[in-house]
Amino acid sequence: MRKLLNTLYVTMPEAYLACEGENVLVRIESETKFRVPIHNIEGIVCFGFAGASPGLMHLCCERGVALSFLTEYGKFMGRVTGKVSGNIFVRRNQYRWADDDVESVRLAKRFIVAKILNGRAVLHRAVRDHPNSVDSQLLGNIMMDLGRLASQLDIAKNLDSVRGIEGQAANLYFSGFNQLILSQKNAFRLNGRNRRPPLDRMNALLSFLYTLLSHEIVAALESVGLDPQAGFLHRDRPGRASLALDLMEELRPHFADRLAVTLVNRNQIDPSGFITKENGAVVMEDKTRKEILTAWQKRKQEEMIHPYLGEKVTFGLIPYVQSMLLARHIRGELEDYPPFFWK
């Protein structure tokens, strides 16, 4: 199994990234503040306007280290990558399937069934762990309905009905989401899911975590030779990583939603770390963002037994494992794609 390497996050706009030998340097006002061997990292994520030297970009491309630039709010702007890699046959088959309704529907169902059941598992965990502080009746009903929707997927004939079921499931799931928040309830109430811009703190938090997750999935898909832009459920749109969004569906509840809830419930993030703008958009302060990145990095290092492989893997590798399984399925080595089910 591949070793999980570290990601370097730079959140200082005045930082400049350079290289020296095989080291990545972070310079601030031409003083070297930090250096790390490139062997120890697999990605560099810059928030804000951190610059990077062409020499460093060269080194990153050569070593397959993903160098991404995000705005200070975590919106993806661009990425420096090396040449197109991987297996053309896998990619071509991926395009064929993406154009083929039967195959697309089949795979879309896999992603969505896992999303629905993983969401249900998140609610289930809340009922089990905090029977006295959550509305078990309400959550019980939601879980039952989610289960019903998941079985309706079996008979869905086309992508539109899969999307319909997905939408209903998402609405249901988020209608019970506030029950999971046990402390700082008022400050972190979720008023329905909204984005661009997020209108409350919980939405801002979720959006940020989804951005981090999609960054990792894109990198994972690229590394197994799949094209992150050609999706099965999500339609092609220039610049959109549709396949990454497909794969993200099954990982959202476990990777992002649960982490958001944990951060709030443990009071690790504070309502005052968010600012509301004139247009109602809620954005995070640097301190909050750092807190979240720290928690994200820690979560990535936790270990679990992969439900399909039966092997011990770190969380951070799950996007790679799922991408690898998907690539194997598309290549024809695996009968079917086993989505990630969290138990």
Added chain:
Amino acid sequence: MVLITYDVNVSTPIGRKRLRHVAKQCQNFGQRVQNSVFECLVDPTQFTQLKHRLEAIVDPKTDSLRYYFLGSNWKRRVEHFGAKETYDPEGVLIIDANP
């Protein structure tokens, strides 16, 4: 995690050159924790590579290299006191205004 320490004879200009080269190679793979002491988080392939490079530089008659293998549980085996703060290569790497 491998701890690498070295002693290079610097009584000649060529010796000082060797010292610089050894330091540079160690730096490529790890973190300088003290003057001629490096902590390198490397996999077996990378270690072989580093070892090969270092041993091509040093002069075995006057210089020495020592490798201490700390394993994957190295965090329990290292304690630090005093100046020269280090970072944890497996920990969270965030560069921001208030480190």
